Amino acid sequence: MLKFFRSIRQRLFKQKKFKNYILYAIGEILLVMIGILLALQVNNWNEHRKSKGTLKSTLKTISSDLKRDTIRAGYLIEIIELNQENSKAVIDRKVTIENFTTYPRTRSLVTIYQPFDIQTKGYDILKRISEQQENEKDSLFADLTQFYSLFIPNIQKSNERLEKVVIGNLEEFQEFPWFVDWSQGNTTEEMIAYFAISEDYRKKVAAYNVLAYGNHLQLIKGYKENAKHVLERIEKRLEED
Template sequence: MLKIFRSVRQRLLKENKFKNYFLYAIGETLLVMIGILLALQVNNWNEVRKTKVQLNNTLSTVVNDLSLDTLMATQIIKYYEANQKNSLRIINKEITLNNYKECPSCASLITLYKPFNIQTKGYDILKKITNQQIDKKDSLITDLSQLYSLFLPMLQKSNDRLENDVLKNLESFKQYSWFVDWTQQKFNSEMITYFSSSEDYRKKVAAHNLLASRNHLLIVKSYKANAKVMLERIKTRLEDE
């Protein structure tokens, strides 16, 4: 193409057709500019397409993360609802020396916990690409980022509180003569009396229940509900693409 342009220019100059030469030169310049603009536009289209593919792949990863989260949340919720039910039996003095065998897990209500750590593989990738190229007016991406920004620190704090409380309770049990038997799930009369009738244990159960059922459980339930909404929105987006 460049050889053709050069040949035409040389012929016009040899024939002293300066007016035609200048007109041709202007036309040639316009053609070159149009070519550059078209190349830039095609490049932009390619970049948009690549970005869209990258975003969709990332959203697919987020879907996997949220799906795992909702499954884990269901297990966590089930565990803490059972924990809450048994905790209330201790708090309301429904467990006695006569019926303690009805609640074998009542002796470990405050020394076990289930942390909830949400999956962030997709979100970590999403943060990188949104900082670079994704339209920040995309409501789906904005709401998804807000979901993680809100619940990640909230769940981490809740996990930490439960862990600290469990460790504190375990430490307090070491003072009792039945501690070793308790670790081996061997019950004796002194231990049974403590877990069924002790006001100290009742207070500890009440305190742990506040952290577990009134706080951690509610956060997990809230996250699960919001995660399910986001899952449906992402799936709809991917199906429409």
């Protein structure tokens, strides 16, 4: 093809048809420019297609993460609410030495540590994409970023607070003569008395109750509810694409 164009130029030049030569040269330049523009457009189309595919794949990953999170959240909510009922019994002094066996969870109310770890595989990909592309105009991506930015640090802090309290309670329990029996699931009269009627344990339960049920539970519930709404929007977007 290049030889063909070259031969035309040489023939026009030899024939001293300068006007035609100039017109031809301009036409050739225009053809080259059109070719470059078409190549750029094709490249842009390919990049757009790749970008769209990456975003769709990311949304699918986030959807999978949120589904696992909501299942885990539901499980934790059930456990925490059940423990809350037993905690209330201790705080309200309904537990006694005589009925202690009817409240089997009483002995472990302040040493339960059930962290809620949010799945962030999809969100981590989203952050990398956002650094390379402009997705601010997309309300879904903006809301996803806001959703994770709000819940991840708050739930992580709540996990850390609970872990610290649980470790502290375990360290204090080690000082009691019944600790080894307690750790092995056995009971002693002194242990029952502590968990059933001691004011020290009642205060520990009340303090734990503030963190676990007044804060941690509400964060998990809030995450679950918002995750459901986000999932609906993601599913709708995937269907549209």
